[in-house]
Each structure stands twice: as structure tokens, then as C-alpha cells.
Amino acid sequence: MLFNSAAFLIFFPLVTAMYFAVFHQYRWILLLVASCVFYMWFIPQYLLILLGLIVIDYWAAILIEDSKELGRKKYLISSIFATCLTLFVFKYFNFFSASFTQLAALLDLHYPPKVLGLILPIGLSFHTFQSLSYVIEVYWGRQKAERHFGIYALYVMFYPQLVAGPIERPQNLLHQFRERHFFDYARVVDGLKLMAWGMFKKVVIADRLASFVNLVYDDPTSYHGPMFVLATTFFAFQIYCDFSGYSDIAIGAAQVMGFRLMDNFNRPYFSKSIAEFWKRWHISLSSWFRDYIYIPLGGSRCGRWRWQANLFLTFLISGLWHGANWTYVVWGALNGFYLMFGIWTSGLRGKIRRMIGIDRFSRPLKAWQVLVTFSLVSFAWIFFRAKDLNEALYIVGQLSRGWGDLSSIHREFEKHSTFNGFETTPKGILFSIMLIVFLICVHLVQRHGTIRRMLADRPGWVRWSFYYVLVLGMIIFGQYGKSQFIYFQF
Amino acid sequence: MEKASSFISSSEISEIIRFVIRAGLFLLSLLCMIGLTNFFVDPSHVYGDGSYERGIAEILASGKNVANVVDFDQKLVQRILIEKRRMPSDVVIIGSSRSMQIGSNIFPGANVMNNSISGATLDVYLSLLSCYDKKNLFPKKLILGFDPWVLMPDLGEEWPSLNGNELSILEKLGATELNVRPPLVPKRWQNIFSLAYFQVSAKDLFKRRLQANRYFSTDEERADYTILLRDGRRSYDKAFRSKSVQEVEGEVRDSLLKAERPAFQLGRMDPDWARVLEKAIVYLQGQGVDVVIFLPPQHPDVYKSFMGSVRNRVIVDTEAYFRELAQKRHLKIVGSYDPSRCGLTGADFYDAGHVTAEGVERIFSSAAIGM
Numbered sequence: 001m002l003f004n005s006a007a008f009l010i011f012f013p014l015v016t017a018m019y020f021a022v023f024h025q026y027r028w029i030l031l032l033v034a035s036c037v038f039y040m041w042f043i044p045q046y047l048l049i050l051l052g053l054i055v056i057d058y059w060a061a062i063l064i065e066d067s068k069e070l071g072r073k074k075y076l077i078s079s080i081f082a083t084c085l086t087l088f089v090f091k092y093f094n095f096f097s098a099s100f101t102q103l104a105a106l107l108d109l110h111y112p113p114k115v116l117g118l119i120l121p122i123g124l125s126f127h128t129f130q131s132l133s134y135v136i137e138v139y140w141g142r143q144k145a146e147r148h149f150g151i152y153a154l155y156v157m158f159y160p161q162l163v164a165g166p167i168e169r170p171q172n173l174l175h176q177f178r179e180r181h182f183f184d185y186a187r188v189v190d191g192l193k194l195m196a197w198g199m200f201k202k203v204v205i206a207d208r209l210a211s212f213v214n215l216v217y218d219d220p221t222s223y224h225g226p227m228f229v230l231a232t233t234f235f236a237f238q239i240y241c242d243f244s245g246y247s248d249i250a251i252g253a254a255q256v257m258g259f260r261l262m263d264n265f266n267r268p269y270f271s272k273s274i275a276e277f278w279k280r281w282h283i284s285l286s287s288w289f290r291d292y293i294y295i296p297l298g299g300s301r302c303g304r305w306r307w308q309a310n311l312f313l314t315f316l317i318s319g320l321w322h323g324a325n326w327t328y329v330v331w332g333a334l335n336g337f338y339l340m341f342g343i344w345t346s347g348l349r350g351k352i353r354r355m356i357g358i359d360r361f362s363r364p365l366k367a368w369q370v371l372v373t374f375s376l377v378s379f380a381w382i383f384f385r386a387k388d389l390n391e392a393l394y395i396v397g398q399l400s401r402g403w404g405d406l407s408s409i410h411r412e413f414e415k416h417s418t419f420n421g422f423e424t425t426p427k428g429i430l431f432s433i434m435l436i437v438f439l440i441c442v443h444l445v446q447r448h449g450t451i452r453r454m455l456a457d458r459p460g461w462v463r464w465s466f467y468y469v470l471v472l473g474m475i476i477f478g479q480y481g482k483s484q485f486i487y488f489q490f
Numbered sequence: 491m492e493k494a495s496s497f498i499s500s501s502e503i504s505e506i507i508r509f510v511i512r513a514g515l516f517l518l519s520l521l522c523m524i525g526l527t528n529f530f531v532d533p534s535h536v537y538g539d540g541s542y543e544r545g546i547a548e549i550l551a552s553g554k555n556v557a558n559v560v561d562f563d564q565k566l567v568q569r570i571l572i573e574k575r576r577m578p579s580d581v582v583i584i585g586s587s588r589s590m591q592i593g594s595n596i597f598p599g600a601n602v603m604n605n606s607i608s609g610a611t612l613d614v615y616l617s618l619l620s621c622y623d624k625k626n627l628f629p630k631k632l633i634l635g636f637d638p639w640v641l642m643p644d645l646g647e648e649w650p651s652l653n654g655n656e657l658s659i660l661e662k663l664g665a666t667e668l669n670v671r672p673p674l675v676p677k678r679w680q681n682i683f684s685l686a687y688f689q690v691s692a693k694d695l696f697k698r699r700l701q702a703n704r705y706f707s708t709d710e711e712r713a714d715y716t717i718l719l720r721d722g723r724r725s726y727d728k729a730f731r732s733k734s735v736q737e738v739e740g741e742v743r744d745s746l747l748k749a750e751r752p753a754f755q756l757g758r759m760d761p762d763w764a765r766v767l768e769k770a771i772v773y774l775q776g777q778g779v780d781v782v783i784f785l786p787p788q789h790p791d792v793y794k795s796f797m798g799s800v801r802n803r804v805i806v807d808t809e810a811y812f813r814e815l816a817q818k819r820h821l822k823i824v825g826s827y828d829p830s831r832c833g834l835t836g837a838d839f840y841d842a843g844h845v846t847a848e849g850v851e852r853i854f855s856s857a858a859i860g861m
Contacts, residue, residue, distance in 0.1 A: 020498075020506070183498075185505040219740075464516075471520060475685055476692040 001041035003249045004203055004480070011038065012253060015159075019257050024180045028150050031177075031257075035159040039122070042163075046121040049086065050157065056082045057131040058152045061138040065145040076139045083128050083135075090120050095324030123163030125321055127156050129288055134170045136292055143170045151177050158259075160250040164243070166264040166284035173261070181258025191255030193452050196470055198248025203478035205435045206241035209234040211479075212429060217385055220395050224402025228382075228395050230429070235385050236378045237436050240269065243282070267443045269377075272369035274338040277377055285321075289314050308343065312336035322384070327392055331383040338376055524688045528681075531691040534561035536678045543567045546705060546718065547574065554707040555725075556718040564607045565614065571722075572605065572621040578629050579603040583722070584618055585635020586610045588786035588843055591850040592633060593723035603629070604722030611640055612763050616770060620659040628777045635784040636812055638805045638827060641759040641767065663769040725847075726840060735837050742791045745842040756802050759811065771819050782822045783812055787829040787853075789839045824857040832856075 001007050015034040022030055040047050060079035064072045097114045104111035137143035146152040155174050216223050216231035247264035254261045264284050271277035278286045297310040319332015358365050386392035445451060455463050535542045543563050547570035549556045580600040583592045587608040594602045605618050622628050681687060710717060717725040774781050796802035809827050816823040826832055838849035
């Protein structure tokens, strides 16, 4: 079920009302059933895959806890193997098979590609990672194995974060299913406001920007540098609004029922370095990779080159997590390279700064760093968004072209103005830019706290006017029935 | 599991009541805002008293063209136009927007009336025929433009003035198959809180299009804006008419991607509807009407895509059905859903489904449909 669908508009209030109406000891059943319904809305039979993984990891964790050292490791490996095998079969088999065929062709060998006609279960990468984190935490002894099957199943399937995160840790979420959540007016309203803001970002900003991005990226040979720069910048904000919008709705929906999910985004485009960006973008995944890949590999507590290799490898895997396509691998590698390059040049940059006499905390320097970080991140998004590597390289090659003849830019704007909807007309693009500026302004204000907290201190008429403007804006300018959330495909 | 001491506390109940009242008021006020905006702005004249449509019909009936029309109840205009007729036409065309390029350009010198209505399905055709039947003004020649979805219920466009009670011809046809009982709450009132309509209403309110785009009578037949011609044809605005082949192809790609209903997601023909259609044709022939079937071609890329689609390949069966019907009832048949059979290329289309005026003229000239 999509958060931006009519079905969810009925599902959510109904489940929430029932949640507060039933006795506390039966609420987990209600949530589990609701989560099954939510998941089955996509492809019902895939619930069996999810249940299979839940059974495996449930027993693996109990066996790990009850076993001695050697047995513990055996069960951990079995659990990780089963989870990763599922992920491999559904998500990566065709990719590796096709890549192997290409490699064989390069070596003049014949290897016909084998293709599995399987559809990737929605959110597979998210709930498998959440299950893995549970089993690993039990193995490390930082989490007790959950003996209540229903509660464990709910930990994996909790519908607000089931298909696109935030990827929760057992320490944060599991115990909350045992707590009794009272109906707290302020908390419920706060959760609803967060959901409304998330929905606004998705239907008003992300989906509007998507029209222009799709126009350019679906037919790259028709465009030149300026259009690619604009489309890529739009995509940077589209993917942010799409995914952070989803996270806000998920966190808000859970909050309405009394659950606290971890934050997933913290104004990432205000980061002053790539390292900072990854602490503020998709936080639940970045911290997952940090805790379960990067640190076990040795993290930074090893030699300089090993440390950098650990960084690079972590980002390479992160790229592959996002999708079974070389574009994602290159995207991950590029981000890993950015980080390594940042380490290599850190001393030099400090020297230059001191030579010029710029204060480390000066505003112009911060602004410059934010701009450079955003440009690097956006450049990497080209690989994320392009259909394949050839197309991505074509776009990269075209970035510097077409800037001389400004009238050609205008012509390109005009070319698709009438027939591809308002969003791709010059006026529509201007409106999209205004929305981006609005988002940046909101983020600037959010440095001093959340808008919701700030609004809480204002008079009633200001608050209510704001809510009406937000909801009416969402209805009037929203794009409905157009798209899924981008991260669903992962 | 922790045992709950009580089901729900009194303080919780008061919090819930507070929430329900406030959320209820908020939603209610939003609904009122949406309903009132939809009702008063009413960009498609769904809630109007018909004066907008009457004005358009008056101009057309006076022999002038009408320019700069915005959305309106096409069905109502056609009904008024038929009611205003004193003499039968030589040729009447009933179809969807895909038949709106047929008119006096194809039958010079004849008295031609095109009553086509966008997205028309069989119920709309029968409603218009009922109007002609009531006035006993059937034409000598009736061209029925049949889209592939004409016999697929629920795929047509809902016209506010079509309430089922206008289908008086059904009794004469003895067509009990068609359930035309009007809904308890008319469709237009069911949609008073439609968010999609609210989007259009709000945008209209901002642009003040209603004042700026008031229609006017004209003798022009081609202009920057859309013109309804006196014979019922539609002359599209310049931007729509003058798209390049590549632009149309791009649009077609986009349309196929979106696969909106009904044009790109066909269903199955309803056998009851098919029986009623046949009865209607028999009745018309009995009234001395020469019935001609027109099958408007699809854009080549659309047709190619349909051939590769399990669902949309039904278009072949649909065409075969109409050809069989034509043979059985000795009707002339013009055109084909397959553009190559009509000698059309992508250059003969305004968009995915609409053949240019010149393209339609070529189809009819090769078919030699005389008066």
C-alpha cells in the first residue's frame, strides 16, 4: 500500500482508531494483521517470503542465545546466509548472471545469460537488513533474543517502516511493542503534522520535480549541459523530498500510535563535507553500514590504507544495496572516492585556508563547503538516476556543452513546453525552483528547531492558517496517482 | 505481556474527544471549502444551470462558429441543438472526439450536423438518437464513429446531463438488456467533493480564466484557439494542430507509458450492449436511415503497441465484430483502427488517437461515400 494512495487514507485512521480501542495486550495482534494487509496490498504471495525469513531469524537468534561459542557462530552464519541468499536470488541473480555473460564475451567465451523471472519483493533490502541487525545484535550480546514470535514478527513487519525504513535497531524498537501507549493529544497531532509535511514533500515537490527530471533523463540525447545540470539538481531535491517525505510519514504514523522511530534525514544538503552528508542522509542505513560492515572490517582503527579500503568497500556495498545495476555500484564507488579524496587533501586544504587567511568557521567558507558538497553529491546522483552506465557517461560528457548559446537553452525549454504538462514549461520550472527555495528556507529555519515546535508557541489563528495553507497547498499543487516512492524499488 | 489495569482512562477519553472534535472541524471546514469552490467556480460548468451551454448552442444554431470555449457539457449542447432543429439533416455524425473532424468538408453542399461527444460510449449514442427520435428528425445518412471502447461499459466519459431518463428510444427497441436506471444521487453531486475537480477549480480561480476566456461567435474556421464549427466539427487550436511528427511521437510514448483509461486500457465488449446496438441499427434502417460505420484509426505507434499487448489486442476482435455487423446489416464501413489500412502515417495525427482533418478527408474520399 502506498502512503500517497486513497487506500492508505482509509487504512491508517482505521488501524489507529482500532489500536487505541483494543486492550493493550492484543494490540500487537492488530498491528501484525494490519502490517500483513499493508504488505499484501503489493503482491500478496510475497508475504510468504517475508514470513520465511522471520521464522529463520527468530529461531536463529534463540539458538544463538542458547548455544555455546562455536554453535553461536554457526547459527549466525546460517541466518546471514539464508537472508543474503534470499536477497541474492530476488535482487542480484539476474544482474550477476548478465554481468558474467558480458565478462565471458570479453574473454571470447560463450555463457548464455540465465534470467529468473522474479519480481523483487517490495522493500526486501529494508526488512532483510532490519532482520540482520537483530540477529547480529543478539550474537554480540547487546540484545536479548525475542521469545515472543508475534512481537518479533511485528519488529520486522511494523507497517510504517516495513517497505522503506527507517531501518530500525532491535534496542530501539522491540521493547516499544510491550509498552502501553496512551492517547496523547499533543503526540498524536505532532505525528499527524509530520505526516502532512512528509506528504507535502512527496506529492507537491518530489512528484512535480519528477516530471522534468523524467523528461530529460528518459531522452538524454535530446538535451545539453544546462538541461542536465537543471535536471540533476532537480533530481537531488526530488530524491530527498521523496525519501525524506516517506520517512516523515513513516515516523509520523508510528508516532501517532506512540512509537518512536529513528530520524532518517537531517537537512543533508547543508552538509559541509561528504563525510557529514553521510551522517545526515539516510541515517538509518548509513549507521547500519557503519555498525555492521565498516566497524567489523576494522573501521578507522587500523592502518591508513586499510582504513581507506574499509571506507571504499563499505560504500561499494552500499551502492550495490541500492540496486542491481552498475550505475549504483559506480555511485557508491564515487562516494567512497569522495571520502578518500577528502582524507588525502585534508591537510592541503587546511594549509590553503590558513595561507589565504580564512577563518575555519567563517560563513563564506561554510557556504562554499556546502556548495561544493552539494555539487559533488549531485554529480554522483547522475549515476544513480541514469538508466545505465553508457547513458550516465553520455550525460557527464555533455555537462559542459551547450552553455555558449543561451538561445538554444531557451529553445530546449520551449520545445517540450506545451505537450508534456505544466511542470515542464518554463513557468512550471520556475514554480519548481520556487518550491526548492521554499524547502531551503524551511531547512534554514529548522536550524533553530522544528517548525512544529515553533508553531506551537504561536497564536491559534497563525497555527490553523498554516495548517490550512499546507493541506490546501497539498491538494491544489499535489500530483496524484503518478508515482511510487523511489526507494520502494530497493 | 504487561497486563492493562483498565481498558481506557478517563483522561484519555477526554483527549480523544478533544482530538475528534478538532480534527472533525478541520476536516469539515476543508470539505466545505472544497465543495463551495467546486460549486461556485465550476470550471466545467457541471453545476451550472445550463446557460453557458445554451449560449454556445444559440450561436451554433444561428449558423456561426463559437471560439474560445472552455470545458462544457457537450451532451447538453448537442441536445439543445437537436431540439432546435426544424428540418432533418442530410448527414448526421455521432461519435467521440475522434469523429469530430467529419462534417461539411466531406459532404460539400449537404446539410451536415456532427453531434459527436468526447469519450462517447453506446449510452451517449442512444441518448442522442432518442432526441432525434422524439422530434422524428432522423437524417438521411447517419455516420456512427465507433471507438474500440464504444461497447465497453464504464469506459466512457460521464456527462452530467446524461441521466438515463433520456434513453426513451430503448422502449421502441425493446432493449431490456441495458440497465439505465439513473443513480440515486446524480454523478455530479457525488463529485462535489472531488479533489481532482478542486485542483482545476482552484487553478481556475487563480487564473480567472472564466472571465478571460468567455466564448464568442466568429466566422473564422482556424485560429490560435479552439473553435466549434457550425456543423459541429471541432477546429483545434494552433498549438495542437501544428505539432511536429516527433512531438506527436513523444506524446504518444508518454501516453502509452501512462496507459490511461479508456484509450490505452481496453476492456471486453459487453454482449448486451452489442445486442442493443444491433437493435438500434435495425430500427434506424426501418426509419429509412442509411447507416455508415466509421472506425477512427489509431496512431501507428499505438496500434503497434496494442498488437503486442495481450489486453489491448482485443482491438482486432472489436474491428472484426463491426465488420461482421456491417456485412450482416448491409452497412458501409469506412476506416479501420489499423492506420496502415487507411494509408495513414504518424504525420496524419494530432496525437495518439486523433486523426487530422486532412487525414479524415483522405479516408472518406477513398471510401467514396456519396450522398
